Amino acid sequence: xxxxxxxxxxxxVGVDGSPATHGAVAWAAREAARRQVPLDLVQVLPPxxxxxxxxxxxxxxxxxLLEQARHAAHAVAPDLPVRLAxxxxxxxxxxxxxxxxxxLLVLGARPSGGVADAGVGRTVAxxxxxxxxxxxxxxxxxxxxxxxxxxxVGVDGSTEAEGAVAFGADVAQRTGSSLTxxxxxxxxxxxxxxxxxxxxxxxxxxxxxAHPDVPLREVVRRGQVAEKxxxxxxDGAALLVVGSRGRGAVSGVLLGSTSQRxxxxxxxxxxxxxPQAAVSWAHPEQSQHAERSEAGEAS
Numbered sequence: 001x002x003x004x005x006x007x008x009x010x011x012x013v014g015v016d017g018s019p020a021t022h023g024a025v026a027w028a029a030r031e032a033a034r035r036q037v038p039l040d041l042v043q044v045l046p047p048x049x050x051x052x053x054x055x056x057x058x059x060x061x062x063x064x065l066l067e068q069a070r071h072a073a074h075a076v077a078p079d080l081p082v083r084l085a086x087x088x089x090x091x092x093x094x095x096x097x098x099x100x101x102x103x104l105l106v107l108g109a110r111p112s113g114g115v116a117d118a119g120v121g122r123t124v125a126x127x128x129x130x131x132x133x134x135x136x137x138x139x140x141x142x143x144x145x146x147x148x149x150x151x152x153v154g155v156d157g158s159t160e161a162e163g164a165v166a167f168g169a170d171v172a173q174r175t176g177s178s179l180t181x182x183x184x185x186x187x188x189x190x191x192x193x194x195x196x197x198x199x200x201x202x203x204x205x206x207x208x209x210a211h212p213d214v215p216l217r218e219v220v221r222r223g224q225v226a227e228k229x230x231x232x233x234x235d236g237a238a239l240l241v242v243g244s245r246g247r248g249a250v251s252g253v254l255l256g257s258t259s260q261r262x263x264x265x266x267x268x269x270x271x272x273x274x275p276q277a278a279v280s281w282a283h284p285e286q287s288q289h290a291e292r293s294e295a296g297e298a299s
Contacts, residue, residue: 004055004085010037012099013106014044014091014123015069020108023142025072027269028106031136033077034174035103040083041069042098048088055085055098062086092126102133109137109263109270128244128259128272132280134167136239138269150178150217152233153241154225154258155203160243163278165204167271168241169211170281177238178215179207184225196220226261233268241271243278 011032015021025041032039042055043062058066066084073082087094099105107124127135153168155161165181172179183200185191191199200218207216221228233240242259263270273281 004057004083007055008038008040008042008083008099008102010039010102011035011104011106012040012042012095012102013069014095014108014127015041015066016043016091016108017065018108018140020138020140021069022072022108023140024106024108024136024138025069026076027136027138027142028104029073029076029080031104031106033080037103038081038083039073039077040085040098040102041066041073042095043086044091044094045086045088047090055087058084058086092123093130095123096127096130096132100132104133104136105131106136106138109139124263125260128263129274130276131274132276134241134271134273134277134281136269136271137263139267141267142269149236149238150180151175151239151241152180152182152229152237154229154243154262155181155183155200156243157199157203158243159282160245160273160275160278161203163273163281164241164243164271165207166210166281167273167277168239169207169214171239171241171271172214173211175238178217179211180217180219180232181207182219182221182229182232184221184223184228187222193220226258226265229258229262230265233266237268239269239271240266241273244272244274 011028013024013028029039043058043066045062070082070084073080087098095105105127107127109124124137151168151172153164155165169179181200181204183196185196197220200220204216204218219232229240240262242262244259259272263272
């Protein structure tokens with residue numbers, strides 16, 4: 001019998017049986033193996049009288065579906081500990097609650113074009129804006145292969161961007177990739193290129209010290225934010241990292257509609273950090289202090 005009393009503390013994947021799930025499971029299995037943490041494959045069932053965040057063992061069709069996902073994970077990482085579970089509730093909030101103590105929440109993205117599933121869109125948007133950990137959205141057409149050249153991070157001077165840089169540098173360190181920090185400024189007017197580059201340098205100032213072995217490239221572009229980030233990621237990006245929303249000194253409103261556009265159109269996996277997740281990565285000492293305080297109150 002699998003113990004579901006402990007909440008996931010590794011990598012959580014939302015599994016729904018769609019082709020979009022396949023790439024998400026493969027990506028998550030690789031990342032969980034790199035981090036040496038377990039993988040939780042979770043399917044959300046329609047709301048019932050049970051607690052919405054109560055994990056339990058799957059049965060029937062849910063068990064068969066999750067077993068298929070387990071086989072896909074073990075094809076990538078044969079020795080990876082994998083737990084299967086179902087929870088009841090609305091998909092987005094249920095996955096956010098399930099991943100409250102997880103390192104990562106991984107979801108599959110529907111391919112762009114064709115008939116879009118509005119429910120999946122709401123699920124991804126809910127997770128991106130509210131999850132306590134980074135949310136990685138994997139394109140349906142993505143397939144695992146040789147690690148790509150760079151982790152791309154959008155930088156706009158906000159706390160969310162600061163957290164995105166810290167998370168992106170951590171991933172680059174683990175994967176042996178380089179890190180490309182991108183700031184997108186208005187096409188004309190406002191600050192000079194020199195000013196923009198100074199803001200960008202300030203945004204990544206702590207990265208070199210924390211990750212001295214990660215090659216860092218700083219890029220300034222002018223134009224539409226999402227399009228410039230997507231263009232930068234087309235040349236073999238391992239991951240594109242952004243905040244769920246933010247208002248920076250350089251480019252104004254960087255994320256929100258931008259993060260959704262990037263997730264919808266990117267050909268590589270996209271990591272999105274909510275305000276809570278960004279603070280935990282930008283200022284880990286604050287999160288650790290809060291955890292110690294909560295533990296003290298509980299005792």
